[in-house]
Amino acid sequence: MALIGLRTLLAASVGGIGLLFTVGTAILLESEAEKRMSILIQEQLQEYDDEVAGDLDHGMSERYSDLLVASSLDTIRSTSASVAEKRAVLNRMKETFPAYAWIGFIEPSGIVTAATNGVLEGFDANARGWWKQALERPYVGDVHDAIVLATLLYPSDSTPPRFLDFAAPVHGTDGKVLGVIAAHLSWDWTEEVQRSVLDDAKQSRGIEGMILSKDGTVILGPIQLLGRKLSPSQMEVTGTSVSPIDFDGEEYLTSIVSTQGQGDYLGLGWRVAVRQPMSSAMLPVRELRDAVMIAGAVLSVAAVLLGLALAVWIARPLRGLSKAVEQRRRGLTGTMPVTSGYKEITTLSDAVGTYLNELNSHERRLVDSLNEKERLLKEKTTLVREIHHRVKNNLQIILSLMLVEKSRLKKNPTVSGADRLEALAGRVNVMGRLHDQFYKSENLAFVDLASQIEMLCDAIADNHHPAHENASIAIRVDADPVICRVEMAMPIGLLVNELVSNALRHAFPNGASGNIEVTLKGGDTITLRVADDGVGCGEQMPEGGIGGIMIAALTIQLNGKIQYRSAPGCVVDIAIPRETVEEEATSAEMLALTGQPAGTHVA
Template identity: 50%
Template sequence: MKIGLRAMLIACLGGVGLAFTAGTAAVLQVEAGNRLQRMIGEQLHLYAGQVADKLDRGMFERYRDLLVVTSLETIRATDASRDSRRAVLQKLQDSYPDYAWIGFIQPTGLLEAATGRVYEGMDVSARDWWKQGFDRPYVGDVHDAVVLGKILYANRLEIPRFVDLAAPVRDERGTLTGVVAAHLSWDWASEVERSVLGQISQDAEVEAMILSADGTVILGPKPLVGKPLAFASARDRNAGVESWPDGRRFLTSVVPTKGYRDYPGLGWSVVLRQPVDQAMAPVAELRNRVIAWGIGASLLAVLVGHVLATWLSAPLRAMSRAVEAAGADGAMPDLPQTGRYTEAATLSGALHTYVSDLQEADRRLRGTVAEKTVLLREVHHRVKNNLQVIYGLMMVEMRRLPKGDLSRGRIEALAGRVTSMGRLHEQLYTSGDLTNVDFGTHLRQLCDALQELHPNEAIAIQADTDDVACSIELATPLGLIANELVVNALKHAFPEEGNGTVTVRLRKMGDRLTMTVADDGIGCPDMPPMGGTGMTLVDALVRQVGGTISFDGRQGCATTISVPFNADANRPVAVHA
């Protein structure tokens, strides 16, 4: 398939633009995606670290609050009243409302004073936080507060969760005088998260979770609370892409809490996650912009390519039109001069020089061909005249011989062959084409000549031929074959002055030429006919042109010659007696 210069330039420029766009988008997807993932991961890690630090500091402050309360004289004095102790505890809760409950327990396990008077007078010695806080300051992990939650949060549908704190109270001599215990509402951790994540746009869809020491979610989306996370062991690492239990992929950062000062910490971990699609949205948006700009640039390149190709191809089209306008009659084209650009000017100049040289060569060649044509026509004319002279001499010699002499028949046969060749040269001389002859016309003229040479009204010679042009080299042997077969039929097919018809047919079928000479006489007793000089000549001529010969004696005698239309008729004829 041929491609024009315009289409080629448009395809090249547009293809380069699209390839550059696709490559840029791919590189951007990989390089910018990796860099953005690292940046967002570092940012998530920073936010997770801030949440972990705030959790540690907040727990340290609550831990310190409890230690400060245990050092107050009102709490430490053995003779302090219940109301005074309750007032101190209430003031602490009022100053920090996230304390859901604070109480003072006597060494016997009896709850003496509590905020809101909740559980006052109750024995709490069986509670774990009482046992832990009896000897040293204690911080317990998050747990559900089913019973106390119903009392403190009667209108709350969800079960509240508390963090337990407890510390021993000792007098100046170090004697245990009681235990101060507190339940810190877990809502405090949610507020810590919100205070940090408030810096992040809500469109980022960042979610935070707090895991316990064993990797269980203790704060986060409801479907995940209480479930362990497989990657929780990979603590304090930069953000990476993780597959979560619901099958979604998130950019995830895990940062453990480490405690603060003398607060040892509970082994919590802070997890921040962001959907990968959301995290990589800026890259996708940038990639789409690059693709859009690239397509626009490619379309512009196609337009530029169209204009450039039109400008470049204009001189070439002008020269092509000049050549087409010259036609196929041999006229030289009038090529336009162009200097639009160097290559076109060079090509135009070279073509002008070449056409000028061709015109001069054509002029000389036409003169030479005209001379050769005149010479060749004269040659054919002289050959025809010489053959006529030979024919006349043969007729003169034949008439001198007595009737019945066998030589008369032989001279007459030779005269017929000379007549056949002479008519071919005459036809070439009188026609405009000196290389090909209308063989159908030649056979018709040959039949007329043989009818005149053998005047017998009882026997008719008919020609049924197609118009077939072939070379003189092929027409000469085929004409001699037709002459021999017709003469042979006139001699042998109609004895005792019988009447009949000799028919010569010529057909062109595909790449083969078929000639049939048939008569309706007595037929051929010997198939194939053998022995005569004419048949020997026919056989030699058929082999010369690479053809085949076949005979049919069912009705009269029919001889069919089939030769390839492009037969090599220049081989010498070998005729053996």
């Protein structure tokens, strides 16, 4: 029976295991990544869908209200008001919202008596009977072409513009219908609404939006789909789920949400669809899989070469030992029993008897070396797990902030989304700065809170831009050396950021100057104080703001107590029990971090 060489056995085993591991990892990673990516894309598409639909409903409701308000104006209702006076009112109305293409007053006889810029004044509108429906009640008409109006307003436009119709009855003081105030709203307005939400996503990820009429016809969207009626299978998707839909042979992840109307405006039955090609949506997953496969293949080849080198390294001294033992054996009687296995171990069996003591010594040294390596490996494994834990916690904080901002935007649509995103970005930036300082430290387990707070306040001061050029706000830090575990330094840093930022925003209105002082005192209770000499505050935490919510949540996380008082200005004291975050650092760690001997307060 032929024996297998050590080089062949080791190289084949290491390379085969590496290849199997790579393939299995790539398959599992692709499957899990597709699931997670689908969930993320589903949430994003539904967010875009809801935002576009909400903006459309809000805008249409405002235009509907515009006509109702205009129909009740004294100048419009007055039979004695001149055409010029009525035209002036209509022109001002158009100036407040330029998307109005035309606004006019039509008498019950069908004659346009006053209109923006005088367009169509004296025109007999009886042939276009849509406005007559408003003699009895307010009317909103779906998108359509208006050839005559387009010729007058946009004579050089090769593509006929489209309009939405709005009309409301005008009643005299006696309740008699005096006429109708009617408006054509440019369809370009809906494109602007959609573009404001989807433009960035469209450029970076190929996301497209569509507006569908009540019967499913595409009235706004990709040019190749305009005027096309979607099939029943394509219309089955609702905003509660995102599904792949086939469009001309290509699958898209698609979300469809119905507009609901707003206030007295009941809606036109539109549906808003947002889609992303499956090919681009899952491209990162495929790229990740390919990268893993390539890296795995390279590592497998490297493992085979390493196995060959290792086998040569192991076999060479064995052959040398065998030769030496054979030479010594010739002067001795008896032979060692021959063992079975691969060729090298058979050769080694002849040398074991002579060099047993030496091999025992080698074995003891090898065991000591392996124990040391195992200890080092455990330390590194613990450190990696700790880093993963920290990253997971910080991602959870960021997710919580995003969910709070999202909830606030839903409850208060008037809040600027850009402002809230900027505020969220500022908080994430603070976390990034803190992390950067943590990992620049030689000791990854502990951090000096004094230096961290000084760094953070310097960054806040650098990024602060006063509302008035002459305003001057100084931030001073007086912090005792307090050594803190890294996981507790993050919430303390976020607290400092929120309190100092709140003081900068609210303590010095109208360009006032002033001072903000941040102090940190150690002891059985760690005391963090942020005080300003501004306009002052109440005796309790402000309510309603995201900052206030964060301050309360972070204080609870630290098992602390918070107190607000005016003295004058505003003073915020947060007391943190030392036992909540206490862990003793070694003398070497204390000296490395602060230059202070052991006994300095450690949080």
